[in-house]
Amino acid sequence: MKHERLLSLDAFRGFTIAGMILVNNPGSWSHIYPQLAHASWNGWTFTDWIFPFFLWIVGVSMTFSFDARRAKGDTNKKLILNVLRRAAIIFGLGLFLAGFPFGLLWGHHFEWSSIRIPGVLQRIAVCYFISSVIYLYTSTRGQIYAIGIVFLLYSIGMFYIPVPELGAGLFEKGKNFSAYIDSLFLSGHMWGATKTWDPEGIFSTLPAVATTLFGVITGDYLRISQQSKIEKSAWMFVFGAGLLLLGALFDMWMPINKSIWTVSYSVFMAGWALCIFGIFYFLIDAKGIKKWAYPFVVYGMNAIFIFVLSGIVGRTMGLWKFTVQAADGTAATVSLQRLLVQTIFEPYSSPLNASLMHAVCWMLSMYLIVWVMYKKKWFIKV
Secondary structure (H helix, E strand, C coil): CCCCCCHHHHHHHHHHHHHHHHHHCCCCCCCCCHHHCCCCCCCCCCHHHHHHHHHHHHHHHHHHHHHHHHHCCCCHHHHHHHHHHHHHHHHHHHHHHHHCCCCCCCCCCCCHHHCCCCCHHHHHHHHHHHHHHHHHHCCHHHHHHHHHHHHHHHHHHHHHCCECCCECCCCECCECHHHHHHHHHCCCCCCCCCCCCCCCCCCCHHHHHHHHHHHHHHHHHHHHCCCCHHHHHHHHHHHHHHHHHHHHHHCCCCCCCCCCCCHHHHHHHHHHHHHHHHHHHHHHHHCCCCHHHHHHHHHHCCHHHHHHHHHHHHHHHHHCEEEEECCCCCEEEEEHHHHHHHHHHHHHCCHHHHHHHHHHHHHHHHHHHHHHHHHCCCCCCC
């Protein structure tokens, strides 16, 4: 049996990874349009769509991937071994980005004793592995129960388990149960901007698993349901709107917050994922309007590869230093990335727009790479 590829999912993945590259590479972190930065704490922006969308896509994708492999005769044991291998590779790529260039180039300082262990790819790996096990050994009802269980465990921890010297029920930055767990198990291995807690920390990964499972349930619905594609699109909008409403209601009980991935955030972003993907699915798969999505499909076919490459190149340009003449006649040391922004963009626009133009050009340059790969049919899978 030949399995039809879900082109809308490739496009939605490409839209998400393009957004991730755009927001990760401003010309200056001091000059960013508010929607291209994460919410400072509670609340959400366009940028706060990106990571949960990617986890949701992971959930949808695994249902089609496992179905295809089962059709070839793969057992659950074989599938789990493959999942473990892929999760280890993705986790390893995340550690590689965290340590690059490992003290070998541009005066970079590196110590294994202080490498950041959590990260975007690391969380993707963990959520992928846990969600895969749940999916392979439960029904849809079991997956809904699993979402309820992780939400319950998270809520109990955040509301009722006291943090030493602080108490229970806190959702302040760095002063909550999630941050406390990070301090116990990740001391010295957290994001340098926070140091005492991590936005991809241990406890906040629980509701991130739920985000992935929302995608799993959607994937099975798309794969199994006998409804027409237009009907499926409509129901995705209905359930998406319902989750948006539920997330907004939960916000009154537990704030929408990406940094600690609250229950309300997980539910709210699953609603957005359903609604936005519903548009892609309706236009591309239901109505056959595909040309507009071509750039996103190109990006989506090598998503992990281009994310890693963008991270490596970005780190390189940030560490590679040059000595230049400052306006007051003194010598100044700047990175290659800063030098390019000063030379190419800032003479012609405000610092804010110069920063944005750098991010857009960065995204387009990464697109050029994946476009060549797409044309040559080079698809790098992990």
